[in-house]
Amino acid sequence: MQTxxxxxxxxxxxxxxxxFGEGETRVDAVRDVSLEVYPRQVVALLGPSGSGKTTLLNIIGCILDPSSGCMELDGELVVRDGRRLRGDLRRLRLDKIGFIFQFHNLLPFLDVTDNVAIVLQLAGVDIANARKRAVALLDYLEIGHRAKAMPAKLSGGEAQRVAIARALANSPRIILADEPTAALDSKRAGIVMDLLRKLAVEHDAAIIAVTHDEKIFDRFDHIHQLRDGRLFGMHDEQIDVSRLDSPL
Ligand SMILES: Nc1ncnc2c1ncn2[C@@H]1O[C@H](COP(=O)(O)OP(=O)(O)OP(=O)(O)O)[C@@H](O)[C@H]1O
Known part of the structure; x- marks a missing residue:
């Protein structure tokens, strides 16, 4: 489904x-990548191991600074000619970006509600309001019935939905996902992709996912392939799974 x-x-x-590094040890992880992702788009970064997917995702997520080039997030110029223009990266991430990690990264000592609420508390929301919003988000993602559960008691699909709720807590419009469906069977992977699509449409958000998961290739608007740090795009009807590089 494309939107x-x-x-x-x-x-x-x-x-x-x-x-990374200089001289003989230099590794060019990402090379001259230009890319635009629009509201309501769900796009994939695909490529063999070591092709630069994680590095690129971390640059977009303001976890890593690029060596050169310019980057704009949600209309704000964040990096110009390889120089970061904002000192407070943590604030920038809280304001604009939500992360969904492969292994959920839920905090094992907090229940589901507090795993979501903590993101809002970090952004300065008081605990009562943070919990209220957390519960509303969990309901929206149809996982409200597990609000009091501890992470260890969740199934993979449930944990992934909680991770999505957490990524959405601060209403980011840029959502970055690292292998969001790798641990899920086809049915649950489909449910997670439906959710991501719904988020993109209802929140006018852009979703960028690193994935190797062939089950979900047909769920993306664009698949961008990375090879040796360079980006090659495939658009909508051009996506032909048989022509994609082997992910391994
Ligand atoms: N901190 C680092 N220091 C040095 N080299 C690095 C560092 N991070 C990544 N690299 C190198 O940059 C290149 C791209 O790595 P990256 O992790 O982005 O690839 P990837 O496509 O995400 O791989 P995978 O699918 O295995 O996770 C690789 O050659 C890697 O060894």
Missing amino acids: TSSGAPLVRLDRISKH
């Missing part, structure tokens, strides 16, 4: 590169 994108890009990368 029409709209508005100005939420993510705009202009010739972004990232290298």
Whole structure:
């Protein structure tokens, strides 16, 4: 299912590169990547191991600084010519970006509600309101009945929905997902992708997912392939799974 994108890009990368080390040990992890992702788009980053997917996701997520290039997030120029323009990256992440990790990263000593509420508390919301919003989000994701459960008691699919609720707590419009369905069977992977699509449409958000999961390739508007740090895009009807590189 594809949905029409709209508005100005939420993510705009202009010739972004990232290298690690110098001289003989230098690794060019991301090379000259330009990319625009619009509200309501659900896009994938695909590529063999070591092709630069995680590095690129971490640059967009303001976890890593690029070595060169420009990056705009939600209309704000965040990096110009490889120089970060904002000192407070934590605030930027809280304001604009939600992360969904492969292994959920739920805090084992907090129940489901508090795993979601903690993100809001970090952003300065008092605990009562944070919990209220957490419960509303869990209901929205149809996991409200597990609000009091501890993470260890959740199934993989339930834990992933809680992770999605947490990523949405601060209403970000840019949602980054690292292998969001890798641990799920086809049915549950489909449910998670339906949820991500719903979020993109209802919140005017952009979703960027790193994935190797062939079961969900047909759920993306665009699949961007990375090879040796370079990006190659495939659009809508051009997506032909048989032509994609083996992920391994
Ligand atoms: N902190 C680092 N220091 C040095 N080299 C790094 C660092 N992080 C990544 N690299 C290198 O950059 C390249 C890209 O790595 P990256 O993790 O982005 O690839 P990937 O496509 O996400 O791989 P995988 O699918 O295995 O997770 C690799 O050659 C990797 O070894």
